[in-house]
Amino acid sequence: MKPSQFGYARPANVEEAVRLLQEADGSAKVMAGGQSLGPLLNLRLAQPSLIIDITAIRELTLVREEKDAIVYGACVTHASVEDRRVPDATNGFLPSVAAGIAYRAVRNRGTMGGSLAHADPAADWMTTLTALGAEILVAGSAGERRVALDQFMTAPFSVALEDSEFIIGIRIRRYSQAARFGYFKFCRKRGEFAEAMGAVVIDPELGIRRGIIGATDSRPILVPDMDACLRPSGEGIQAAKAMIAAMKIADDPVRDGMHANAFARALKQVAQ
Template sequence: MKPVDFRYSRPGTIPEAIELLNEGAGGAKIMAGGQSLGPMLNLRLAQPEQIVDITAIPALTMVTEERDAVVFGACITHAAFEDGRVPDPANGFLRRVAGGIAYRAVRNRGTIGGSLVHADPAADWITTLTALDAELIVATAQGERRVALEAFMMMAFGVHLDDGEFLAGIRIRKFSPAARFGYYKFCRKRGEFAEAMAAVVIDPALNIYRGVIGATQSRPLVLDDIRDLLRGGGESSAPNGAALARARDRVADLGIDDDPITDAMHGNAFARALEQVIA
C-alpha cells in the first residue's frame, strides 16, 4: 500500500513547526526519523493531512551540558549515542542501550525523541530512560513545558502531547562514577521488539535505587526503591526467588492489572537486570 496524499513541510525553527501544527488543526503529524511513522503511512494506519518534518531544526540536534545534567535534542539519532558522538551522563549506559536497538540502518535514521513519542511499550528508550528518571522538554506556543518521562507516556502508543506541541529535548541527570546500570531484554530474534525487558539503576551517591519493568501492555512499571528486593537487603547481594516474589507483590501494590513478573520471561528479565547491576 501507499500513503494517502498529504502536504509536506520542513520548517527551520521550533516556532515555525508549532505554527504549522496549529494551522493543521489536529490533521498535522510530526516526523523525525520516520522509522515508525513511515511504515504506518504506507499501511495507512496514519493518514495525516500534513507532515511536519522537524529534522532541519538545528536546536533539535544540539547537546547542552548543564552543571548536573545533559540535555539532548529530540532529533539525535540512536547511532549518535551508539558511536559515542554525544556525551553519556550515565557512564556508557546510553551507548550500550542504543547499540541494541533494532538494526544499524534503523539506528542511523531513528531518533531518541521519535522513539519516546511513538511510545511502543517494547521500545528500548521508554524503559531505560524511565529508569534514569529522564525529564522531557516539550515545545509549545507559549515556550516550553517540562514533564517527567514517567508521566509522559499515558498508555501504549499514547503520550501527553496536545495539538500544537512536540517533543524538543530530553534532560538526563549526570550520575556519579559509582553508579551502576543494568538492562536486559528478551527477544526471539536479535533486532526485534522485546517480549520482556527490565532496567535497574543504582547510584548510592544520589540515593537512587530504581527498577523499571518494560514491555508491558501499557506504561512501564516503576519501582522507586528496589533495595528490599535484593537478597539480604543490600545492593551487593544477588536476587533470588524471594526477591522476585517481593517484586510481584510490589507490582500488585501499584494497582496495575497486567503483572509481567508472573510470566517466566518477564521475571527472568528483571532478575537478569538486577544481576548485571549488583554482580
C-alpha cells in the same frame, strides 16, 4: 500498502514547527527519523494531512551540557549515542542501550525524541530513560515546558502532548562514577521488539535505587520495593522474581515469568 496523500513541511526552526502544528489543529504528524511513522503511514494506520519533518531544525540535533545534566536534542539518533558522538551522562549505559535498538539501519535514522513520542511499550528508550528519571522538553503554542518521563506516556502509543506541542529535547541528569546500571531485554529475534525487559539504576551518591519493568501491555512499571530486590547473595534476585511474578503484569503465567526473569537478569548486572 502506500500512504494516503499528505502534505509535507520541513520547518527551519521550532517556532515555525509550532505554528504549523497549531494551524493543522491535530491533523499533522511530526516526523523525526520516521522509523516508526513510515510503516504506520504505509499501513495507513496514520493518515495525517501534514507531515512536519523536524530534522532541519538545527538545535534539535545538538546536545547542551548543563552542570548536573545533559540535554539531548530530540533529533539525536540512536547511532549518535551508540557511537559516542554525543556526550554521555551515564558512564556508558546510554551507548550500550542504543547499540541494542533494532538494527543499525534503523539506528542510523531513528531518534530518541521520535522513539519517546511514538511511545511503543516495547521500545528501549521508554523503559531505560524512565529508569534514569529523564525529563522531556516540550515546545508548544504556550511556550516550553518540562515533563517527567514517567508522567509522559499515558497509554500505549499515547503521550501527554497537546496538539501544538512536540518534543524538542530529553534531559538526563549526570550520574556519578559510582552509579551502576542494569538492562536486559528478551526478544524472539535479534533486533525485534522485546517480549520483556527490565532496567535497574543504582547511584549511591545520588541516593537513587530505581527498577523498571518494560515491554508491558502499557506504561513502564516502577518496581515497588527495590530494597528487597537489592538484598545480598541471591536473596534479592529471588525476592524480585517472586514480587514481579505476583504482580501478574501480563495476566499470563508464561509472560509474567518472562517479565520476572528479565528484571532478574538486569538486577544481576548491578549486583555486587
